[in-house]
Amino acid sequence: VAVVATALSVEPDVAPEPLAMLGSSIALSISDIPFAGPTGSVNVGLIDGKYIINPDAKQREQSLINLTVSGTDEAILMVEAGAKEVSEEEMLQGIMFAHEAIKEQVKFIKKMAKEIGKKKAKVDVYHVDAKVDKAVRKYADKLMDKVLDEFDRTKRDEKEQELDEKVFKHFGEILEEHQKDIETSLYNLKKEKVRAKISEKGIRPDGRSTHEIRPIWCETGLLPRVHGSAVFTRGQTQVLTTCTLGTVSDMQSIEGLHPEDEVKRYMHQYNMPPYTTGEARPLKSPGRREIGHGALAERSLEPVLPSFDEFPYAIRTVSDVLSSNGSTSQASVCGSTLALMDAGVP
Structure with a gap:
């Protein structure tokens, strides 16, 4: 999917960036393209302790923050910011302030899509073959643990390559037909184990805890x-x-x-x-x-x-x-x- 936003005319007091993001969200929402939105987008300024939605040019010069936020009515998806040394609490409050405005935008876009939107097209999404996935996970589970026990990245990459070769050889009879399934299954298995190791044991891939930094x-x-x-x-x-x-x-x-x-x-x-x-x-x-x-x-x-x-x-x-x-x-x-x-x- 390619969405092109073109600025045809720009008024200095109205920043074009949030409008481009809004236009993209509206275009996708009323089209037949499957879309997990709609999303809303705003700029936020902070002047004399007060937050401002979509500040004008003069307000942007005076503002302590230059914050752009995009999200759905349920969650924030994107934050881009520049600031003149503000606290984390002030920045967080600015993001939450933006989300309230985004909720109103999303509500309006949903109403628009309901009135003029096209019926969404059905798209066949790729999924790993369930039988292949189960077989790969059963064979590679313990082998993947050994790979991730290596904290040196270079050595870990070498061991991962050896694991891939071993798995491909083991599933040689179905490799030609299901190579993509096998590769995807291995990738998902590694991703799940890395995440679990960090969240449950507090160990990152290079052996550091979640509170340590590299030398x-x-x-x-x-x-x-x-x-x-x-x-x-x-x-x-x-x-x-x-x-x-x-x-x-x-x-x-x-x-x-x-x-x-x-x-x-x-x-x-x-x-x-x-x-x-x-x-x-x-x-x-x-x-x-x-x-x-x-x-x-x-x-x-x-x-x-x-x-x-x-x-x-x-x-x-x-x-x-x-x-x-x-x-x-x-x-x-x-x-x-x-x-x-x-x-x-x-």
Whole structure:
């Protein structure tokens, strides 16, 4: 299913993002496409202790939070936020405040779908063959436990590959016809066991408890030709961030949908080459992941940067992922913080 939302006209006081999400929800709800919605979407601001639904341009400048929430009438599904250092309680209250508005939107969309919506099409959804699933689980149950008892990721991957080969060989007579069923059954079995191990025994795949973090080490001032640099390592995840400073002319001009986006003083790039996960793919132009993670780190750091009056420079940080085993975006934020400090940014 492809849903395309096109902004045809934009009023500065009305953010187009929640309207695009609402339009998508309405289009799916009244179509014959099976949909577990409808969903609603709103922006939330916080000014002088009061929450505001879909704040206008002036209110967005004054707001302590820039929060976008989407969900059904029963649960929150998506949260995206930037904030000027607010408490967890204030952010949680903002999310709950948004949910009340979302419930009203969903109620209206349901009424709309009832009046003009098409009858939903019946779609054949793939399910694992029950007999194959039962047989695979019976054979692989204890073998999977042994695989997950290995805490070293590299060794665990090797053992998992050996398990797959052993299972395929055991079910050789039906492999050609039911390979997808066997693979899916093994995947579901592993997923269930990993989740159970975490929730019931408090043991994560690498042996840590739910309260432990991976070993962390950092170093700054690695590169002599930039204003600031730092490497942040957490477990097998490692990110090298550089920081360079420039004049006003180095600020990035933007033709965006919001008037406040005309110029960007702080720029954050995120790069994750294929070799960081052991892949042999060629380098290509930035994808959604690179753009999204760069925007995420940029959004988290911008509120704590000094104002232009205090520090009249353009600031660019570039986070290059060197190795990835979870949360490179968090490592990018930490590496950027160190690089900014190394560059002397107050």
